[in-house]
Amino acid sequence: MNTPPILRRLTKRAQFLAVRQGARAVRSHVLIEARRREEAGAIGVGFTASKKVGGAVARNRAKRRLREAARQLLPQHGQAGVDYVLVARQSTPEAPWAALLDDVGNALIRLRADLETGRPHAPKKRASSAPKTPTESD
RNA sequence: CCAGUCGGCCGGACGGCCGCGGGCGCAAGCUGGAAACGGCGCGUUCGAGGAAAGUCCGGGCUCCACGCGGAUACGGCGGCGGGUAACGCCCGCCGAGAGCAAUCUUAGGGAUAGCGCCACAGAGAACAGACCGCCCGCCGUCGCCCCUUCGGGGGCUUUGGCGAGGUAAGGGUGAAACGGUGGGGUAAGAGCCCACCGCGCCGACCGUAAGGAAGGCGGCACGGCAAGCCCCGUCGGGAGCAAGACCGAAUAGGGAUGCGAUGGCCCCGCAAAGGGUACGGCCCAUCCGUGGGAGCGCAUCCGGGUAGGUCGCGAGAACCAUGCGGCGACGCAUGGUCCAGAGGAAUGGUCGUCACCGCGCAAGCGGAACAGAACCCGGCUUACAGGCCGACUGGUAUU
RNA sequence: GCCGCGGUAGCUCAGUGGUAGAGCGCACCCUUGGUAAGGGUGAGGUCGAGAGUUCAAUCCUCUCCCGUGGCA
Numbered sequence: 001m002n003t004p005p006i007l008r009r010l011t012k013r014a015q016f017l018a019v020r021q022g023a024r025a026v027r028s029h030v031l032i033e034a035r036r037r038e039e040a041g042a043i044g045v046g047f048t049a050s051k052k053v054g055g056a057v058a059r060n061r062a063k064r065r066l067r068e069a070a071r072q073l074l075p076q077h078g079q080a081g082v083d084y085v086l087v088a089r090q091s092t093p094e095a096p097w098a099a100l101l102d103d104v105g106n107a108l109i110r111l112r113a114d115l116e117t118g119r120p121h122a123p124k125k126r127a128s129s130a131p132k133t134p135t136e137s138d
Numbered sequence: 139c140c141a142g143u144c145g146g147c148c149g150g151a152c153g154g155c156c157g158c159g160g161g162c163g164c165a166a167g168c169u170g171g172a173a174a175c176g177g178c179g180c181g182u183u184c185g186a187g188g189a190a191a192g193u194c195c196g197g198g199c200u201c202c203a204c205g206c207g208g209a210u211a212c213g214g215c216g217g218c219g220g221g222u223a224a225c226g227c228c229c230g231c232c233g234a235g236a237g238c239a240a241u242c243u244u245a246g247g248g249a250u251a252g253c254g255c256c257a258c259a260g261a262g263a264a265c266a267g268a269c270c271g272c273c274c275g276c277c278g279u280c281g282c283c284c285c286u287u288c289g290g291g292g293g294c295u296u297u298g299g300c301g302a303g304g305u306a307a308g309g310g311u312g313a314a315a316c317g318g319u320g321g322g323g324u325a326a327g328a329g330c331c332c333a334c335c336g337c338g339c340c341g342a343c344c345g346u347a348a349g350g351a352a353g354g355c356g357g358c359a360c361g362g363c364a365a366g367c368c369c370c371g372u373c374g375g376g377a378g379c380a381a382g383a384c385c386g387a388a389u390a391g392g393g394a395u396g397c398g399a400u401g402g403c404c405c406c407g408c409a410a411a412g413g414g415u416a417c418g419g420c421c422c423a424u425c426c427g428u429g430g431g432a433g434c435g436c437a438u439c440c441g442g443g444u445a446g447g448u449c450g451c452g453a454g455a456a457c458c459a460u461g462c463g464g465c466g467a468c469g470c471a472u473g474g475u476c477c478a479g480a481g482g483a484a485u486g487g488u489c490g491u492c493a494c495c496g497c498g499c500a501a502g503c504g505g506a507a508c509a510g511a512a513c514c515c516g517g518c519u520u521a522c523a524g525g526c527c528g529a530c531u532g533g534u535a536u537u
Numbered sequence: 538g539c540c541g542c543g544g545u546a547g548c549u550c551a552g553u554g555g556u557a558g559a560g561c562g563c564a565c566c567c568u569u570g571g572u573a574a575g576g577g578u579g580a581g582g583u584c585g586a587g588a589g590u591u592c593a594a595u596c597c598u599c600u601c602c603c604g605u606g607g608c609a
Binding site for chain 2: 009015016047055056058059060063065067068069072097101
Binding site: 256365519 | 555
């Protein structure tokens with residue numbers, strides 16, 4: 001963990017769709033999705049804001065704040081080899097900065113726990129590999 | 139000072155710390171690479187708007203179509219003159235309308251080129267019409283008066299009926315009813331006549347023009363809708379940077395060449411058997427035979443093209459200053475400046491000071507609009523906290 | 538980013554320059570011992586919003602709002 005973690009941005013639509021199949025953590029100001037990639041290495045991170053958040057100005061602002069929060073917190077709480085997608089919610093542009101940081105950090109910690117403990121079964125349930133492998137019992 | 143009208147401008151400022159995107163540069167350092175060069179890093183510089191928005195017009199640019207030109211169809215525009223690359227935009231002016239005024243609004247060609255529509259109400263609605271009413275005539279009638287040869291006649295008045303009579307002033311309907319007011323006139327009325335107003339025609343003169351207009355003539359006729367069809371004038375080929383150009387993986391498929399394997403199926407040639415025969419080894423060719431092709435496999439190469447990538451992509455109808463021309467839109471000249479360019483998309487986080495607004499005696503607390511370039515430019519439209527400047531109008535006060 | 542289509546009753550849709558309609562649904566009544574079906578009656582509309590043209594606009598024109606589809 002003392003090796004400097006390399007952040008890599010997710011840019012392609014396919015990457016975002018893949019992360020949707022992983023674990024997720026919802027907080028009042030943010031929704032974070034995470035999924036372990038096949039190959040290890042850098043921390044992947046992407047940001048997204050739908051039109052529900054607001055106009056172009058509000059969406060840009062939400063993504064900027066999420067980007068800054070990720071810049072501060074992801075090196076500590078993120079895991080190498082995992083892709084994260086931070087999704088803006090309606091309160092993201094106007095939320096107090098401390099509360100937003102709290103939500104992001106909290107969600108990242110929770111996701112790390114989920115990925116480590118629940119990795120054998122929990123992620124695979126939703127994983128995109130499900131269609132290929134025979135469907136497990138629910 | 140109060141109320142109002144118009145035009146122009148701004149859209150918080152400065153500074154710490156940590157970060158972001160583009161350009162340029164880089165001695166050393168880390169890293170990839172054979173190298174060229176690149177990544178990290180370091181330095182430096184630039185980094186959203188007045189609407190970046192809506193995508194409603196006009197252009198540039200690109201591709202497609204098309205001999206030029208013109209016509210038709212379809213669509214846009216529509217007072218006149220000017221500005222402009224162009225416009226449906228802007229400026230000035232004209233006409234019409236609103237306002238005490240400053241000023242504002244105005245899709246504003248043609249209704250005797252033609253077609254169409256004008257509901258309901260109303261008597262009548264587009265070559266108009268006559269319900270009530272008013273008047274006249276005829277016949278009757280209540281009352282009064284006059285004349286009388288006593289049969290009746292005439293006049294005034296009340297009222298009723300009839301009329302292929304007059305009239306359109308009044309009532310009433312309607313968005314709109316073949317001018318309005320007053321007077322004369324008449325049986326009653328009427329542009330029937332007159333005055334003024336309105337309307338129509340002509341029009342000296344003024345203006346580049348739209349148009350204005352002294353004056354004259356005409357008793358008055360020609361309703362509205364063309365953002366209904368249409369006519370006239372004028373403009374327009376279509377699509378759009380997801381245009382378009384270039385590079386181009388994996389997989390599948392296409393083509394060329396070579397090699398290999400060829401049992402069957404398919405196609406072509408030969409013709410032994412077989413069959414036909416006009417008796418010419420002339421004709422036919424289902425299996426077997428034989429030669430070839432196609433098909434099959436492998437290799438190499440070629441072209442299209444998907445994912446993806448590169449370009450298109452910003453020195454411009456650019457901006458700033460000054461001067462000159464113009465009422466103005468704008469133009470010209472000189473000098474200066476370089477000013478965003480991504481591709482899940484760059485301006486954020488935090489702290490401080492000042493300025494603005496609200497609350498509060500105060501310390502202080504809270505607020506700060508509309509909104510994010512995506513090929514570029516000129517307009518229009520729409521959204522918007524707060525503030526600044528200038529010009530003008532009306533009122534009030536003072537002089 | 539560019540281009541197109543649509544908005545009428547709770548729902549699905551007609552409609553035309555002068556009256557706003559149909560089917561389903563809803564309410565009440567009849568029918569039935571009681572429902573369903575059937576029959577009858579009725580309620581329910583800023584015709585997405587605002588301007589303009591017109592005597593008159595759901596309709597014609599312009600601007601805005603919302604929804605929806607296509608284009609590499």
